[in-house]
Amino acid sequence: MIPDIRVLREPWADPAIPLPAYETPGSAGADVRANLAPEDREWGFTLDPMRRAVVPTGICVEIPPGYEIQVRPRSGLALQHGLTLPNTPGTIDSDYRGPLGILMINLGPHPYTIHHGDRIAQLIVAPVVQAAFSETDALSATGRGAGGFGSTGRG
Template identity: 40%
Template sequence: MNNSITLKIKKVNPDAIIPQFAHEGDAGMDLFSVDDLDINPGECKLIKTGITIELPRNTEAQVRPRSGLALKHQITVLNTPGTIDEGYRGEIGVILINHGKESFSVKKGMKIAQMVIKPVLTVKIQEVQELTDSERGTGGFGSTGF
């Protein structure tokens, strides 16, 4: 079965690296920085990738953290997962935050995040006066125990 779709990518910075999968079968492709900058402890910064994309119809791109940066340096994507909508044509940026105790240097060409392409369902909004009951009901935070 062929689940392949085409993602169109345009470089808007000559230093940009086209996203790539590290291994066959990976869900996420690596995104690379075109910036050289430092992120101090507790600080967040927008890191540019130097690319724009054209997503296939009925898809979104999710920007997710890299586990190695999180484990080794406490660097993560602030609004994870960041959503890139199908119609967006601007440069892809990644908001990184430093939860560590030391400054972190982002270097040009560094892998900074992952991008996963996911299908999007189109839903119709219907306002109603009542919702059907469920077993869970209104049980929220901590309702299933600790």
């Protein structure tokens, strides 16, 4: 069964901007686009190096219980311009109904202008399992034990 993600446009949003969509039949992520405020639409929004900003999408989503949406960077923007998401992957919970904004950062050396309608991130719809957390006096032993960062080998 394919989850149905219901999408509501914000009152100010430009209805000409497409809803999130899979660009190829094998895409795991649906591209989401910038839907800029009316005053920013003509010139775009410039993200200076090392600056973070929330870029509006103009939409709110209703995610079915048992699912989440993961927000991930677009590889081309990251490789070519240094644009990424500082909280990658971001999570949109199924009980959130507010505006979907994409937290972006410019790690590149040059300012980058995000234009109205640009594809800025990918949305991955994924199942969620909630676990029970219980306190214990000891944990079971493993070969790795308490080895943390870099403990299993080089890099």
